[in-house]
Amino acid sequence: MIQKEPAVEDYNRITEDVQQAFMTGEVYEETLDPAYLEESVAAWERVLHNPAFRFAPEEFQLPVLANAGQAFVRRFQQTEMLVDLDRAIHLMRDAKKLASTDVSRLPIILNALGDILSMRYDYTRQVKDLEASIAYYRDAISYTSPDDPNLPVYLNNLGTALHHHYKRTETLASLEEAIKVLREALQKTSATSSEYATYANNLGNALYSRHIHLGETRDLQQALELHQRAVEETIPGSPSLPGYLSNLGNDISRRFEQTGEIKDLEEAIDTYRQAVSLASSDDPQRSYYLNNLAGCLGIYYDFTGKLEALEETIQLFQDLVQHTTHDDPDFPDYLANLAHSLHSHFEQLGQIQDLQKAITLCRDAITLHQNSPDPFALPDYLNLLGDMLLDAYEYEGLTEYMKEAIELHKAALERTSPDHPDYPRYLISLLAVFRSRYTRTGQLTDLLEAINLAEEGIDQVPEAYLVMHAMLRYNLGQLLLARYERTQQWEDLEQATKYFQYGVQNFPPGSLMQARSYNTLGNALRRQYLQTKQQINLENAIEALQTSIHLRPTDSPELVGAYNDLGNAMRDRSTSTSKVEDLQEAIKAFQKALQLLQNTFSINRPIILSNLGNALREYYLHLKQQETLQQAQAVLQQTREVCEEACQRGLQIIPEVALGTARFWGNSEADQGEWTEAAHAYTYALQALEQLYRVQLLQTDKEHRLSEVSGLYIRAAYTMARAGQIREATTTLEQGRAKRLSEALARDQAVLEDVQELHSDAYQHYRNATERLRQLEQAEREGRILNFSRQAQAVPKIQGTSITGEQIRKAHEDLEMAIMGIRHIPGRENFLTLPTFQDIIKAVLPGIPLVYLATTQRGSFALLVHGESESPEAIFVGTFTEDHLRGLLVKLGGEVFFEGYIPGQELGSPALLKRSLAEILPRIGTGLLGVVARRLSELGTTGIVLIPTGLLGILPLHAASYVSNDKETTLLEEFDVAYAPSARVLTAARQEAQKRKAASPHFVGVGNPRRTEVTSLPSAHVEVETIEQMLPVGSFDTLYEEQATVENVWKILPHATIAHFACHGNFEISEPLDSALLLSDANLTLRDLLNAQPAYLARLQMVALSACRTAFTDFQHLPDEVIGLQAGFLQAGIPSVIGTLWPVNDLSTALLMTRFYEFYLRGDAQTGLPPQPPARALRLAQHWLRKLTADDIDAYLENQPDRQVRPVEQDAITPNREHPYANPYYWAAFVYYGVL
Template identity: 25%
Template structure:
């Protein structure tokens, strides 16, 4: 036994006696002091155990000795235990009374550690720094004069740790700490600007990671306040200006507001001008300025001067930064992007070579598992791809693919970065004969899509993130169909699974957690209750998703109420789902249907999913027998775009009231597009399904469900055909209306949702809600819908137990006695009580944000009934929603067409099994006639309504009107049926 071990053993015996028997006399003996001194002289830098024994021994001596004789023992206890405090000795083994003092004494060392961490890539050192600052904050009283300073340092440490680990929990905690620090700091405190700057930087980082728009707005607010709180000439003003410029540039990239970009350039220049040449942060300011100038050049509002200034700024940033500096890789990657852009303008090979080399240097300077490595590898892959387009060398393509795939394998990176890298790699491999690998790469990208827009994000943020990846699922399915290594059946199954996984993701997120809870409530009531609570929290739309005409409150970095973190709720719900699925009998609870489950949805008729891509176009046919693919070579993206444009222009021209307008010619153009749609898409599909002519007299009409996806969703598949006069030869042979009853569904999973069993039995008697808006507050009198009064009156006489909500119409005298105003809240209050809801009103399809598409009710200016507002609605008794309004199935944002975000889908999601919607603007007179005829096919003389025949009723109604107006498809073709 060594001397150290012998001394440590003796002192442990003394300490144990003192602590267990409450007898300190062994510690006060002269021998104890001599032994402790000898042991202290034998310590090395790693000896925490011995220091802990020595520290506790001297602490007990300090407590026992009279005042005046205890100073040395206190100093030794602080020294020994302070070392233990810094080296992660558990709190419970340290004297509780001493912890605040130990925390205070640890600050100088912690500051040194933090300074080193800022310029280090050592993950262990960064983790240790964060841990010690967390401990310091935990044990420093809130009334301590430096408590806020310590909070601020902890926030910085957490940001640094996130940059190395990519763990979102670190970044979330940094922001929470940052908000606390700002809140606890007086407005005129000299440190407040620094705390605001740190908070702004953390918020901007989280925006880049998750795409949360409120984070970006708060980052700009914090950075702007930091600038305003810093006097001109102050050394930190340049830092705050540069951070503000970077945040403004980021917001420009999302929303395209020129004022943001111009202010970003101005702030960036001011930051550089206010900094000495040898300032350690000057390279950061130069890089941010270069990024802003590059963006302005790309908009076309800048000039060649901007591009040259950007190039010079980025090159100076690289030259000013040592190769081992943590930011060196970032500046190299930014330079690579700039050089690639300049090559596109100049075609100078030196720029292209420079882009590749700078990209390689960025990758080499970054640890493989660091989140930013994914960005640098993706950027390198882009530069190599550009060089491949020029060189056409196999080596460039191979290296580009390797870089992009490696980017996707950085698991700590943002999912959006990984997905875009995989998509680019798949597209590049698709230029080779290796379609198998191309398909595999895009399939991996599709599987990551739910992580790009997880349910914890606000709806607007999800939409922006998904819009940037529009068409990915279609491309993946197309490449799967082109994979020669698989059988035809396997290719078709794989392609349909990809389309089901990658389309209508936002709908799928809600449908997933609205499963039947009957069994769960019976067997595990506590889990069912918590599941419902979490689901309802996420269903509740956030203020950013609910548009209102009212001005927002003044912006604040400190929420007036505790924030309900949607991402935390979503994480808890995911964990709860995992727990439930591990229970016996619940393995498939709230899970998407497998192939067998999908096939079951074809029991009443096939489901046809279209896929139109640059690679190829197909229809995937789901029947009870299986899944097959029908190639559609004439259905190219360019052809669809041309026909969609021509179709909607012709619709507009068909209602032109100008005396010289040729509305007949416009109807002819509409018919030409419908004939093309038949020849290239619908006709080949119906022929393949065996529906090659009208059903025989007395034979039941077959049904088909269409899942168009993408641009094809802007055309009426149900109205496709060669529409001529009834006396023309072949009149009833080449139209969808004369072969099948058509219905629509966003996906097969959505059809399963519409058919799901209800948790409560339907009411004994059906009830109907009729909402009529013949006039509209805030709109011109010419926008009145006088026929809405007739429509509602007819329905009140026809439907069972109707409830009327109607706007008084001064123009016709209708509904003057109504005391039930059609507001959003009044509608929502009654939806849970009815089986049928009918709306005769204006509809508005939002041009950019489909979640803001709305039915215009009395309070449409302040509380509109939008797609987003319907998100929390979850009905048990609802059967039929009839939206007698314009464009309720139309989504105008082409990058979100695969998401099927429109009013028709929103009512399906709310629980209606059948929804009647419209694809374009409709005439209110014909709309009233169509509605009356439709309900005449559903009701008998006793007003009994068979909503299950909704699709057949609409089909018969449209055919009736077509017989009257065979050459005017714009009149009878807009209405469609969606659902079961």
Template identity: 25%
Template sequence: MEDFGINNNEGTATNALSNDTRLGSASKGCGSDIRRSIEDLSHEELYDLGKSYLDRLGRLGELGDMGKAMKYAKHTFSSTPDGHPDLQTRLAQLGACYSDRFKRLGELNDMEKAVDCSIRALELTPGATPDQHSNLSGLCADLGASYINRYRRLGEASDSDKAIEYMNSALSFTPNDHPDLPRRHSNLGASYGDRYRRLGKPNDLEESMKWITRAVELAPKDCSYLPALIANLGGTYNSRYRRLGELDILEKAIEHRLCALELTPNGHPDLPVRHGLWRDKILKISISVKDIFFHDANLGLSYRDKYRHLAGIGDLNKAIKSHSSALKLTPNNHPDLPDRYSNLGMSYYDRYHRLGKFCDLEKSIKCDHHALLLTPGNHPDFSRRQADMGVSYSAPYRRTGKLDALEKAIEYHSRAVALTPNCHPHSSARHTNLGAAHGDRYKRLGELANLDKSIGHALYTLTFTPDSHPDLPLRYGNLGVAYLTWYSRLREPADIQTSIEHMTSALLLTPEDHSNLSYWYTTLGVSYSDQYDSLGESADFKKAIEHLSHALGLTPNGHTDLRHRYAALGVAYRSQYRHIGEWVSLEKAIEYDDIALTLTPEGHPGLSLRHFCWATNYRLAYQHTSDPSYLNTSMDLFREASRLPNSAPRELFNYAVIWARFARTFGHLSCIEAFRVTIDFLPQFIWLGATTSQRYYDLSLAEGLPVIAGCAAIRASEGSLALEWLEHTRCVVWSQSLMLRSPLDDLKSSYPYLGNQLQEAAKRLRYASSDSPHMRNISEANTLELRQHLARQYDELLAQVRNQAGFKNFLRPAKSDVLLHAARYGPIAVINCFEVHCDALLLIPGCEDIIHIPLPDFTGVKAHKFRSEMEKSIRSRRSNERGVERRPVKEEEVDFQSALSDLWYNIVKPILDFLGYTNNPGIATENMPHITWCPTGILSFLPLHAAGDYEQPGSRAFDYVISSYTPTLTALLNTTTSTLRRNSRVLIIGQEATPGHQQLPGTIKELEYIVGHMKGRVNHSKLSGSQATTMTVLNAMEQHDWVHLACHAHQSVQDPTESGFFLHDGLAFLSACQTATGDETLPDEAIHLASGMLMAGYRSVIATMWSVVDDDAPFVADEVYARLIRDGKIDNGEVGKALHYAVAELRDKIGEKEFNRWVPYIHVGS
């Protein structure tokens, strides 16, 4: 709004011209001539001259006039002695000059001087009344205007209050017949309007409306400032519209602003009288450039509001035209220039959203960027500039899928929220924008924390939005969308119900003529469609189609949302086909998806989804008709969906997985290609920028991929490819962690700077991505933004390294020719356990071929059955286990023995037969060959080392081989021979009594046995009882070569990362779970403590597959360490051999059919 400041009586044009001419002549002489010429003029003449320049500045906006007005005002004031009756007037004029210069140049110092001058001028009339001082009302008005200017610049609420106080005083001191009375009313109304925009109190808006309406009523029809008054009234109507959302109010706003613009002529009737000889020049230009760009800008705002209500593209084009005109007429150094850019930028953004033309989006970003650069950091509008930039960057992300645009959007929105007080009326809008951006990032990266933030911000905005606010439907709708997204993640029926409730509220509260109506119909229809898909209730389908059809009818042709309307209908009809199987439903789905695909522009990130939906339709059509053309078309579309650029890697990975699964199921020729694409996407899907727990969750979404991909490659006689895929798709998080810990000696030797950068980035990323409290304590703030920034930085550095000579394959997954070298100390059997059959890939030392051994008589179904039976058997015998409270239990008759027999005949024996090992019955343990088992899938939980027919002699695995396990082949590649020397260090840790857990009495004996073997032979340290705190143990492990842990362990089934050893003061997080018990939901991730120890750098680990009997552990430890200390070797299979001997002794002691007692002991590693 315009405000009207100092109002002095006009000087005569003749005197001003005469004085200006005299000074102009003197300026041709020396400096003393100019000073004498100025001195020759009276105070009144200088005052009039300065005022004339100030008046002309207000009319023409020429900066040269501003300098002259300031010069004469300063001279007049400095030459006026204290006590002079005109001192007050001189101060007021100087204050007006400072105020005007501030408005044009935005210098804070000018604003402060204007306030100071106004205060001093008013102080010169202490206790005066309007009768005693004729200009008291003008002085109050000047000071009020100064406070308005300072408030608009700094946003201090106290300045707004003072502005209202002095404007009230000015009005009360102004006689009813005073010519400035209309302006007093208008300025008071403008002050209330400013406070309303800051605090959002409806009463301030009504006060603003009352005073400005009165100002227009009082103003003479021919006065020069009537257009400004009418424009101010239009602005107040616009604010009321934004408050109440009623279209007739907006029409009044436009009506008044158009009237104001029409009343601002190119030539003003009073100009010749006021400015005399300047008439010819002035008649050629606008009467007031400021008035025109002010009215143009405000009219543009009203047109944009009208477009947002009615979606008329003509209104939006008018808004852009008005904003463009206002921007062109605004001088480069004018303080309102940022607003001009901002308004134009938002209008371009709206047009981009409507028509989808990228050039409009580019213009929007450019305008918003200019507005931000021109706005000082302490300006109250700075938060709005940040918010506008956030909106501008969200759009290119949604259009191109580039993650850096989304990160910038979140960065700007976060700043906007941080800079906006909670009580600010725009606080809810800031939170809405930030919540939407977090929702976008959740959909892109899948991290639940983003979805939590999205819902949190949506809840905040709804809570703090008044019931009468026109944005209330938007708040309900945004929260409904957030709950719909939450439902898609967790599939909780309550979430979809909550979503429907909020969407319904949004729809009911939206006026019938509002442009958002089609969007709310769409989102509500989608919610009903999802509920129908889940529950199959026909009533939900009818509601979905009703709402989605209505939304389509309300969406204008050419609107960018039209494709979404058709796509949503396609999803609904496809869901109906799945439920009722009617061909007509699928035909409609194909029809709508075809239109949606046609309407999606090239390069759009949504193009992959459109192809995927179309592919799904044709796949269903093939299953319905058995027409092979449908299958081929479907596979081609799946291929296209998985390969289009700009889509989120998560989406592309999911599309590729589905393509691969169906291609294998239907025996399509694209099967191998599909799995290759899927596996290539895996590192982007399981992204280093996510936390460890998030990556494990993501892997659960791709459950079974290693087994299915391996099976497909084996069926295609691609043994090398099968080996690579089984290696690269298993233990993914484990491999990523190893990569971040990889030594970079070769790189740092060749490229020291790049090597050091990569090492530091890996270290920071490892800490930031960890879920471990220990890691979080020593890392930087573990924020989403930090992790993702570090992950991108690490990826960029890794790409740089791979561009260097000799480092093309740096830290890339190993190829099969490298993996073959893992078999150094005996054969390795990689066993792929599929649902209906198994296969073994055999790696033999010195052999360059991968040997395939079919195992058709063992299946994944059997493996699951045996796993369940073994668990029951183990639970039934838990009364004597280590750390378990003794209590009588009933023995369950479970056939553990038959499971071991099936493993023997259908997996282990065929492999040993092929190797010729079963040809040597009765072989001495010392001469037994060593084999390493590398099982996949559910087979990872079964004890292959204990396989055997315990009713037949010579039919047990341990009769022929010494068994070890490995989670991956890579784990065996980098091991080296290690000898136990006198200077080796062994750490022995025991916890007989851990707070909150049952006692482990056997640990005392166990530690005594181990210490007895170490004394005089090997350096060792012992930590027991209260000594064994988490930090003490972790620090000690860094200083020792061996570590022995005799304590409670814990595996969290819900969150594998919350597993580890219980020590005296808590849980030592060494990676994952207890002993060698894995997580059944992620069988191929080797989420157990044994693999964690391998990852930490231990080459050889003895662990247990389940809890052991307390009396057995000391016995086994005694036997193992006796042999290891005697032989002094811990590699080349020696640890496995020592355990083999120890377990044999335990079997002899307790009986070989006490499976639950001797079977759990295993060796992992080399």
């Protein structure tokens, strides 16, 4: 198509419009009046659309395109309409085409394009704009000769754009290239040039970024020198000077993080103040300078505790938020910074409205930032919100806050590279959450996870970050100190002490962190004193604690904890020196801590109240001794009030504190015979313990929690009974007996037919959750997911998936939700709640009372629950105490202590056991059981279920002798005797007995499994063989010697209603789960029983464990938990279990068990006795055995022609032919657990 030649007037008009565009543009530059800019743009548009423009020479078109493009850029700067910027880019690209052959003009056009696209990136934050800008800058440089005066400009522009690219993408290669070209730009620029300061500043910025990324001190020092040079080379009044000062302030502030010198912080603050004061009110960067100033003041507050610095910080951030539009890209930063400062204000003054507002602001910042294309500030916001939610959790105790805090901190870490300088800070925040939750719940998984994370963090942080290293060591020291308090591992305490000493030496002198380090060092040294009793440790601890107080500002909230810790140390010294002055100083310190708290919230309040209460109690006892009775009574009343508040607040905030306070309080009141007050105090202790126990995730954690308070339920029940609260006492003993076994049975054997029929979703949810938790418990038993060691062991897998602490936590939460779902069903409101007295009553049958037995330091007592009375009866025996019982059980045999067991019971020494039983049984009978038996006889009792507590549970109480009606007797002679771990277990056993009674009888027997490392038991073979002959053909499966493998036993057990094991048995005191029946190829352990699929044992009605120590339990650590082989079968739902309390004689056991099965399966034809229930059959067999003469044995064996009695055993009965098995050693070891 042929274009028409423009008219003459078009040429005239284009000349006029160009002149008009230049003229109005110049006026705009002078006046900044937008009307002139609009006229200039309009003139350029007329030029570009004039037909004559296309016919004009390139020498004319090129400057028109370039100048028109700049006009559109200026209008964009005024209106921020992206269309103007895009129009400018289009025009400049046209200019680039025209200049492609003009090397002198092309670099200028390319550089201009780079500038415009950089501008577009600033507006859109689209990386493609920035990368296009970088490409144009590179092209501009490539077309520029080395001596071109514009080359430094192009280099500087490219370096600046590359630096922006690094900040957006964290691509280190971009930053390295930026430093290279910026350094070249500076080298090519004279120090007298007006651009020198700009280039020095830009290079300093890039070096500062590399320092942040890599941690090289050299980069920071060079950046600081360059920024100082930029400031020095800039004339006063220059609009660039505030920016240079602000950058210099950044360097100095960063140097503080390495040196820890407070003077660096103060210098940085002064530098920021200069920047703010020099910036004009309309300077768009002024907000940035204010933000830097406020942030540095916040850091200054963090390290000095000076409240005025924090107040100024808040005011500055409030002004920034108020005067910044919501669409400003920096607005989320200002919100987050204001939130951070308000959070600090809450921590200082405890005003909850500060925390609530801070959380709202931070959530707003996160919401706004999620709509931003720049992702790199988000981790900081997430971490900050997590910190605040942790405080909200500690204030209100809502677990939702804790869960969200953990998720936020983990999200911050996931979004941050481990080599990023903020990574340690986020890690420290996550450690704080885990430590807080551990403090509240005692969940060891939290503590171990935090320790592992802290140790990894120390390895990752560059050594140059001295302050950050000190922070991580400080936090790890606190975690190790917490683990020491839990496990008493001395190396943890030593390492924690070293970390705190590191903090004292490396934190800024006089800083809050140094004060905190002195504080924690004092606490660690105090614990060393408590462990070693070396007075020098205590004196050093007091000195460190006093120093920590001296270093803190007088209005610092941290003085609360410091005075509390000093009070503890002074109280320890008063105990050591017996000086009442030290005790008075301790009381003053605790009171000072409370005074500082006033009425503000603090997680420390219940702790301080508890410590003050303990100190006041000691002071009360001192005054009482001094006969200052009126003052003593006033102190006593104050003590009670303080302890009451400590317990109430502790239950809300830190149950551990409530538990410790209530135990001390209850013990003290009981010592004075104040039973009602003591019972009241113990009620708090039980509530706190239940809270702590309920949140434990692992079985080992539950065990440890119970072992720490061993005897608490017994002491509480005793005081309640003494106070006349008999029902409460009985319920308390029940709640403390076999907690884990009772809970597992209640959970796994719950009768839910009505729920299944009417609420199938709730039923299925519960069953699924129960099964999942059973799988996790099995995995723990198999692999010990976590333990008390420094390193966690290998994590086991379930169905190919590694188990994490979070999975275990979620499984518990899911089960709790399922339980709550069932509790919402009418009639099921009490599903799986703590047992009540009504639950205990359900376990009582007519004529067969439950008898709870317990000993304390103040005496023994029995609680009888029977149908003849609505309330239980209490029987007190003050003459037989826990000390008497321990005196019988703790003996020195050679070099071996037998603590908690009958001497000879663990090692199986017949001679020692006989001597021990001869001493123990009459003492127990006369001291406790005789009194109980008399009352049972008055009630017309025929049978009893014994629920012994504490160390009584290891004794053959049925064989304890006492005098009744002028003759010596035992419980076994007067009553049918059964043992039960608890009333709940008894009820579950009765339910299972009903459920299983319809099964066709089938006997499974294991006789004398043969292994090379253990002695053969010929009588065990004969024992099972003889029982086999009592059974109908086809109703039994038996395994002998080598056939009795673990695999073969599991094959036949699913058919059994009766299982009999005549073999060696073993109880592992150090690891009860390894307790086992010794089969021919391997052990059948307690762990195996607990892990077995329910179907394998679903038909069993009775198990007889005719083996050594099969009723043994862990009485050293968990005397009330009944952890042993018999408990494994009970947990599987088997209603009747017979076991032994010590290694038993081969022949006498064979005789006893054979006679037991005769009574159980056939009865006694001679007396016309029908088949007997297991408990009575065992009782009759024991009576028969103890009264046998040697002649009776011979006659009995004559009637059993298949018996093969070893000569050594035949000889053994020869010396005592009258009653060779009368000694309780032979028959009293056998105990019956289950239903009478």
